[in-house]
Amino acid sequence: MDRRDSLKSLLVGSVAGGLLVTGCAPGSENAEVPEVASNDLPGYGRTEKEKEHDRKVLAQEFLNEHELETIAVLVDIILPSNADFGSASDAGVVDFIDFIVKDMPNNQLPIRGGIAWLDSHSNKLHNKVFKDLTLEEQKAICDTIAYPGKTAPELMAGERFFTRMRNLTMTGYFTSEMGIKDLGYQGNRPGVWDGVPADVLAEHDVDYEPEWLAKCVDQSKRMNIAEWDEEGNLLN
Template identity: 55%
Template sequence: MNMNRRETLKSLLLAPLAAGAAATAGCASGARVSWTELPREYSYGRTEAEQQRDRELFAESWFSEHELVTIAVLCDIILPSDHANGGALDAGLPDFVEFIVKDRENLKLPVRGGIAWLDSYAVNEFGADFVNIDEPQRLAICDRIAWTDVEDPVLRPGIRFFSLMRDLTLTGYYTTEQGLLDLGYQGNVANVWDGVPAEVLARHGLQYEPEWLDKCVDQSRRDIIATWDDEMNLTS
């Protein structure tokens, strides 16, 4: 597979970014979040109008640095990097989330508002913004908003936001090279499909109907030019 990606690291200091009066109180001073930076130029059959649109999106600033760091911290919690196939930060998730939110207007408000809700909740519970409380405190909040069956009206906006971030993190990860590796995806290559492998059929207790199989393509003859008799029977 061809991974056209620069392996540069983007670093942001957590502490100075959270400048709000109350938010600085419990800041984890010196903590850093870094992630793999994704390319900003693509070439895959675009029209002029599409290229223009993407240039504008990349040039647009939508998130503050504080918001971006919060996204990075959340992505890292959802899919951590302590795994052989890498995690969200290795897969450049903050860059992907930033782009896709700018691209899809209906995501802008939920993500911005979600971050604001999370900070407000963190300040009330632990006295600082989400990124400036300590890790056990962050995970304590996540434990409350990560499950969709929790019926607490106070937490409802947080649950919705966390679900959205989980969706974006997983979709962003599983559409990278690491993600396809993690999944074990085998497709997107030229091949000759000749049916479900026999051992898989056996495991499912299924078999092809013989009359059906008789009608299917004989892959050993696929390169022979098709001819028919006048009765519509294939003769080659």
């Protein structure tokens, strides 16, 4: 089982119990909302109040370019691409984390401080910041902070940061369009009934009357509301 399958199993088996984000952070009701183009807002069904909140958050800035680039590297190490689906950054996880950090400010210090710790640790080992290391060097560092209970005491700050980033990556990916497809989640779908199966009809030596078959099993009319005459005859 590869890393993606392992993470997927954890998510499904715990009914997404490890997800970090459960809702939007509270904000000031009377705060002035900066202008953000409506087509920059998420495309799902948001209320006007939620859209106003989104515009306010999207207009803010917190993470700088270096921090966002480092996050992009880290989330793709946590959840890389495979033959069927893209990586975490392909699914928009970096933008998701950028939004969450502004929407839920309690994440700001841990994430900014965690990136600073990661760069400092990388500099001690390789004289480079984390995002400039080779992939092998980056993975080697991650391996030392990715497994709670096995982390050296002097690296516990790194473990806490990595755990937070893993939770955010999982939340961002598996709530994205790509992640939902990766899970194979079908959601609620309308059923399509095309009549009693032919073998069942044959077993009971019955068949549909052509007139009723056209009225009841015509999928082009499946959204029509049935109408009846005063004598109880089906009209459509």
